[in-house]
Amino acid sequence: MRIAIAGGTGQAGAQAARIARERGHEVVVLARSAGVDLVGGTGAAAALEGADAVIDASGVRPGDDPAAFHEAVIGTVAGARPPHLVVLSIVGCDRAAEYPLYGGKFAQERAAETSGVPFTIARTTQFHEFAAQVLRMGARGPFRFSPRMRTNPVAVREVGARLVDLAEAAPAGRAPDLGGPQEESLVRMVRAYARASGAGRPVIPINLGGAFGRAQRDGSLLPGPEALKGVETFDEWLTRGC
Template sequence: MEIAVAGGTGIAGTEVVKIAQQRGHRVRVLTRGNGVDVRSGAGLEEALSGADAVIDVLSTSTQSARAATEFFTETSSHLLAAGHRSGVGHHLALSIVGVDRAPHGYYAGKLAQEQTVRSGQVPWTIQRATQFHDFAAQTYRNAAVGPLHLALRMRTQPIAIVEVATRLVDLAEAGPSERARDIAGPQEEQLVDMMRSWAAHTGRSGWMPALSLPGAFGRAIRDGSILPGADADLGTVTFADWLNAQPRG
């Protein structure tokens, strides 16, 4: 297969590219370095010519609902329009478990992305997944006030990136299936504990007080709204497994 990957240099995209290539697929990574700007649409139609499937694992660092919605609506619209003109037969987007139950901030953008994909002219698949294991490290870096790092109160069921990337390539090979079954890690975790364990493992010392985000989104991430349902497919790699494989500080 010819597979185009949007966001192919990111955390998830790198694994998608690796797995697809290992299986013998020809992979096109859609980046500015390769003459493609997904945000503006420049170079997309040429880059997608002859592609069988597009896997969209793009992300953005904003937590603003408006900015996230603009980003994901624009990029998805350009990918779908160029894909339709180029004869792409399958558009596959990675989303997040619970976006419809917590449509706030970044999640609002992902929900808008899903709606854009559903209304496009390319046959589609949407795969929702829970947070990756390294979400603890990302939150540690982002939830900082001067030298103080805050541990965010959140219920999550984190999953290994490679397990999500494997599922995405499986789905690309299988063809359009619309809403795929949600995928999540093997067990629920508290993000506060994950962050503190990661900090200790990597040699980062100091007091890390727990923080509850205010508002509707804060409630949603604490009350289980973004946890997978009973019908979700579960991975096998626990957070402890992942952490033990990381370099010690």
């Protein structure tokens, strides 16, 4: 198969590209660094030509409006009329759409559903690397802050494999969600990552306000009982060297 991957240099997209190549597929990376701008459309038509499936694992750029960004990417991809579009989304994005990142993913899903292109939506939970992101984002002087959140982190390489599995299969609409093997506390994850990375500074729990903060704490962002479960735990990921 010829598989085009939007965001093929990002975390999940790079894993999908590696796995697809290992399985013998021809991979086309759709990224600005490869001369393809899926928002403006530059280079997209040539890159998408002949693709049997397109995986949209694209990520927003700093300063972008997430909803507008994802809608533009879907519009560009749909214009090439690929036989199958696989969209990487987030578990619970519809229940926390007030938060721009989650709202952007929900807008991306709706754009795929109305694109006229056969599609599969693949929702996953946050990756293990989320702990490192929160540690960086929560830095304030000598302290680190982490939101209280119930989460079910999954290994990004397992997400990459899932995306390729779905690209190889027929369009499925909304596919079963994918989560990690067990529920975790985000605060514990961030503290464990801080120790493992040598950050050595206190991590202070906080409650975010609004509907998004409540969704973080009440389990709304956890996968349901019908979701697929990954294999690697967060602690195993830490032991492996992050």
